[in-house]
Amino acid sequence: MIKTKRINQIKEYVFEHESVSLEELVDYFGVSKNTIRRDVQALVDAGILNKVYGGVTVNHSVLIGFSERRDQNLSKKQEIGRLAAQFVEDGDIIFVDSGTTTLELLPYIQNKQVTVISNNFDFIHQSTAHPSLTIFSTGGMLERKTNSFVGFQSVDFLKKFNINKAFLASTGVTVTNGVTNSSPLETDVKSTVVEKSSEVYLMIDDSKFDKYGITTFCSLSDIDYLITNSVPNENYKQYAAENGITIVTP
Structure with a gap:
């Protein structure tokens, strides 16, 4: 070559x-x-x-642009969005993370009576067409590369809320490095959400396994539900069994 x-x-x-x-x-x-x-x-x-x-x-x-990343593995992300949405119930207070995979939740929950807290600019913007959703934006600085709100204002805002279910995205996941992200500016927001949520749902397609970003925002054991488009390898299945993680696949 x-x-x-x-x-x-x-x-x-x-x-x-x-x-x-x-x-x-x-x-x-x-x-x-x-x-x-x-x-x-x-x-x-x-x-x-x-x-x-x-x-x-x-x-x-x-960092590759948000719109370009959204087009990558789109059908997988839509399937993951559908799988995740089955856990959203009327009356829930949920957090929707930044990222292109979590954005795919919206078509499946748009008619539910749900309170949504989010730093995902595109999710917030597109939610305005759906009056059944009560939307809280974390505010803060807009990180243009990821179309997300970040910074201490976002973290302080999140500390005031009791979140039933958090739907998070990730750059990559490994057993040793945990759940990672490529944008250091988002790490504090993600870590705070994990701490404040009763249940944590990680939404990742199968290209994210055995990959890692520059920062770790939580251990894989902090996740309650791992939602993905195909069954992960035995290493992850064993880890999930040992740590009480439910793997959700089509």
Whole structure:
């Protein structure tokens, strides 16, 4: 493979997964670790990627746009939204996280009598067409790369609420690193929501397993329901059984 072509493919691969290990790149591209290191360094020097321990992550300043991410794995996200919505009941006070997967909850809960607290700008905006939903925005600074509200104002706001069910998104999940995110600005919001919620529902498609972002916002054991589009491997099934996590799949 021509070097320039491979470097571009590495960039596209990391942008799709947001954070990957060097070993994963070696396996995927079938080249030596030294070659991967050199190619990755070229992308780091160009400001496209950031080095993290054992791998690389997308430079937050060039994080792939929200609209582009929404189009990725859309059918999977819609299925996850449908599965998650079955847990939403009239009278619930729920939190809807930032992200493109959680946005897919809306079509399935739009006629329910629910109070929604959210930092997801697109969810808030699209909810205005559905009067049965009572909407609270966390406020704070709008993080344009993720279309989410972040900052201490959001955290302080959330501390005042008692949330029945939180529906969260993630850049990636591993047993060792827990539930992770690629935007450090969102981490405090997500961590606060986990602390304040009676039940935590993690909505991730199958591309997020064994991937990790730059920050961890909770342990995988903090999750009550793991909602995904296909059954995860035995490692996750065993962990879920040992930690009381319900895995929900089609």
